[in-house]
Amino acid sequence: MNDPIITIEGLNKTYEGGFQALTRVDLTIQRGEIFALLGPNGAGKTTLISVVCGLVNPSQGHVVVDGYDNVSHYRQARELIGLVPQELTNEAFETVWNTVSFSRGLFGKSPNPAHIEKVLKSLALWDKRNNRLMTLSGGMKRRVLIAKALSHEPRILFLDEPTAGVDVELRRDMWNVVRGLRDNGVTIILTTHYIEEAEEMADRIGVINRGEIVLVEEKAALMNKLGSKQLTLQLHTPLTVLPAALEQDELSLTADGYELVYTYDGRQEEEGRGISALLTQLEKAGIGFKDLHTRQSSLEDIFVDLVKERS
Numbered sequence: 001m002n003d004p005i006i007t008i009e010g011l012n013k014t015y016e017g018g019f020q021a022l023t024r025v026d027l028t029i030q031r032g033e034i035f036a037l038l039g040p041n042g043a044g045k046t047t048l049i050s051v052v053c054g055l056v057n058p059s060q061g062h063v064v065v066d067g068y069d070n071v072s073h074y075r076q077a078r079e080l081i082g083l084v085p086q087e088l089t090n091e092a093f094e095t096v097w098n099t100v101s102f103s104r105g106l107f108g109k110s111p112n113p114a115h116i117e118k119v120l121k122s123l124a125l126w127d128k129r130n131n132r133l134m135t136l137s138g139g140m141k142r143r144v145l146i147a148k149a150l151s152h153e154p155r156i157l158f159l160d161e162p163t164a165g166v167d168v169e170l171r172r173d174m175w176n177v178v179r180g181l182r183d184n185g186v187t188i189i190l191t192t193h194y195i196e197e198a199e200e201m202a203d204r205i206g207v208i209n210r211g212e213i214v215l216v217e218e219k220a221a222l223m224n225k226l227g228s229k230q231l232t233l234q235l236h237t238p239l240t241v242l243p244a245a246l247e248q249d250e251l252s253l254t255a256d257g258y259e260l261v262y263t264y265d266g267r268q269e270e271e272g273r274g275i276s277a278l279l280t281q282l283e284k285a286g287i288g289f290k291d292l293h294t295r296q297s298s299l300e301d302i303f304v305d306l307v308k309e310r311s
């Protein structure tokens with residue numbers, strides 16, 4: 001897949017006061033993908049999306065959104081983008097319907113009640129359309145932020161930590177809404193420090209740390225490449241030592257001798273030393289086991305390693 005919808009080149013951002021929040025950021029977002037930008041607090045996620053959305057000026061570099069430079073063709077670029085910000089804004093006395101319809105108007109689009117209705121229904125806000133924002137729960141207010149961002153039918157949606165502080169149910173709902181949008185061809189970029197969010201949602205993951213993109217990778221490839229797996233076998237009879245025929249770096253025996261732990265990452269399989277080879281060896285050595293389980297290292301392990309390495 002190579003059909004970029006956003007191209008970011010050589011982006012630097014130094015805030016007034018001299019803090020450098022972004023350093024040489026190059027990044028391409030593909031049309032139709034869900035891209036998760038993952039990074040610890042203060043890594044530069046919000047700064048990066050604010051620059052792409054034209055809300056913060058870069059110190060250097062440029063951003064092209066579907067062919068439009070986001071500075072020289074600001075209006076065209078901005079019209080393609082919906083942004084769900086982190087913070088709730090305060091239009092307490094307005095109704096849901098008016099707030100969302102007004103947002104559409106801000107982009108110079110003519111009214112389209114059918115579209116607003118569709119958006120509110122997809123976010124389970126239809127029943128609340130005549131409610132003033134102040135009468136909504138926190139979760140509903142967040143849905144209104146998404147509805148506002150979708151009001152002008154953007155082709156690209158940025159979600160800045162969409163599920164920070166929301167309950168599990170709302171998180172699931174939001175993920176479903178996001179997947180539905182992607183199925184309709186909307187490109188999604190979400191920032192998060194919840195690793196499970198990236199793991200669950202994203203096609204590709206970028207990791208940002210201290211203003212630098214330290215990695216961009218397909219999620220599956222990332223987990224494959226960096227994630228190791230562990231197979232644990234519970235033995236019938238404990239062993240005091242590993243038989244010489246079985247000795248290899250990847251295999252170890254627990255202190256009580258009851259468990260064999262095999263750590264592997266795909267390379268062993270390629271070299272003909274994978275799990276099936278191991279099981280054959282065990283059988284030959286007369287070692288029986290009564291149970292086994294596997295564990296895959298999560299994106300969290302990978303992420304912690306990456307951020308640790310670079311700091």
Ligand SMILES: Nc1ncnc2c1ncn2[C@@H]1O[C@H](COP(=O)(O)OP(=O)(O)OP(=O)(O)O)[C@@H](O)[C@H]1O
Pocket residue numbers: 015016017019020021039040041042043044045046047048193
């Ligand atoms: N207006 C500003 N002036 C000066 N420094 C700023 C400004 N906005 C952000 N920063 C600094 O830039 C760095 C990156 O902030 P940013 O909000 O982009 O991080 P983030 O990755 O979104 O963090 P979080 O996960 O906490 O939201 C931080 O050190 C922050 O203090």
